[in-house]
Amino acid sequence: MPLNFIVIANPENRRVSFLQQALEHFNLPAAKIITYADLIAGKAKLDCFNYPNHIIRFDSPERNFETEKAVLAMGADIAGSHRRISKEDLVNLEFDKGRIRYPRQWYLGWKHLLQQWEKQIQCRVMNSPADIITMFDKPASHQLFVNNNIPVARSLGIINSYEQLKEAMSAQNCSRVFVKLANGSSASGVMAYQIYPRGESAITTVERVREDGETLLYNSRRIRNYTKSEEIADIINILSLESVQVEEWLPKARINNRPFDLRVVVIAGEAQHLVMRIGKSPMTNLHLGSDRDNYDTFISIVGQSNWLKMKHTCEAAAAVFPNSLYCGIDLLVYPDLQRHSIIEINAFGDLIPGTTYQGMDTYTSEVKAMLRRMNEEL
Known part of the structure; x- marks a missing residue:
């Protein structure tokens, strides 16, 4: 019985093509694509794939404005202290590139949808909806790591x-x-905030724009450094309405006087792919213009024995989510090149x-790991 993969995604997303290439590598049929738009609208359901040879993969719902609005609509009636937009007003919401709008409402809608879809599924999934929900919740995943003695x-x-x-900063x-x-x-x-004896600063991806007496926040690839208290307070107060995770800013190891951390992909319990992210600011995300380097460079800096300890930590973090085949781990390495800490986990x-x-x-x-897992179960 041939294996059939079903991918839930926005079809224009390049992730879909990478999956199709991987399936072709193993001479497997191309994955059937179910769009988020159809699934949210009820035009497609997942219970028709409940067969032993079917495998469902949820991929990122990113970069599709109509999908974003549909998810927001699902969260419109969920109560909370966050800013909200009604279903009626969503109809006329226009695309505004980079604008940070209703992120908490979006998450609550996303959570609701994943919970509903999980009820339809009885076949195998690559990552469980319940795990995706928690990985998208920084405070919840952080607490799970604390509970499991993960740094x-x-x-x-x-x-x-x-x-x-x-x-809180003063008290702690x-x-x-x-x-x-x-x-x-x-x-x-994201904001890296610090208080000095004579001032404060906020290094951030957030662009603050004042328009008609209102503050608008945008995501920007240009890192900004705010030093005026009223501007910093304005940004933090708006972000706080949407629920925030606040953590101590830990020092990072440096290469060529630039901070770096790691993205490590754990697949089937094994830390495999690794990329160094060498930042120009405290934020090292590659899309922000950070440079990248590879495993060999990293090992030449930290040594094999230190990496094995870090690898074990990444695998332990992934093991907190046993119903997910893979995840991305952001790993911080301290300047001593020995101690390390999980920054966050990414579904x-x-x-x-x-x-x-x-x-x-x-x-x-x-795909290889999924095939091996299925063969072991036979």
Whole structure:
């Protein structure tokens, strides 16, 4: 009985083509594509794929404005203190590139959808909807890591405003923190904030725009450094309405006087693909213009024995999500090149084109692992 993969995705997303290439590598049929738009609208259902030879993969719902609005609509009636937009107003919402709008409502809608879809599924999945929900929730995944003795930065707890943040930092003797949208991704709404004896600064991907007496926030690839208290307070107060994760800002190892961290993809319990992300700021995401380097360079810096300890930590973090075949781990290495800490986990963190492990890219490795797992179950 041939294997059939079903991928839930926005069809224009390049992730789909990488999966199709991986399936072709193993002479498997091309995956059937179910669009998020059709699934959300009820034009497609997942219970028709409940056969032993079917495998469902959820991929990122990114970069599709109509899908974004549909997810927001699903979260429109879910209560909370976050900013909300009604279903009626969503009809007329226009695309505004980079605008940070209703991220908490989006997450609540996304969570609701995943929970509904999980009820339809009785076949195999590459990553379970329940795991995806938690990986998208930074405070929840952070707490899971704490509970499982996995090294992470110290959390400062629930923060609802700029003033509350400063009070928490003072009470916990912490002068540098990262403020992150609780349900953000790709460095959206991330701020590296620090307090000096005579001032403060916020290095961030957020662009603050004042328009008609209102503050608008945008994601930007140009890193900004705000030093005026009123501007910093404005940004933090808006982000806090959407729920934030605040963590101690840990020092990173450096290469050529630039900070670096790692994206590590764990597949079937094994840390495989690795890319160094060498930043020009505290944020090292590759789409922000960071440089990249490979496994050999990294090993030449930290040594094999240190890497084996880091590898074990990445695998332990992935093991917290036993119903997911793969995940992306952002790993911080301290300046001593020995200690390390998990920055966060990413449900869709396997998109690192050009990086291979044993001659295979991440998608090919994932399909290989899925085939092996199924053969072992037979």
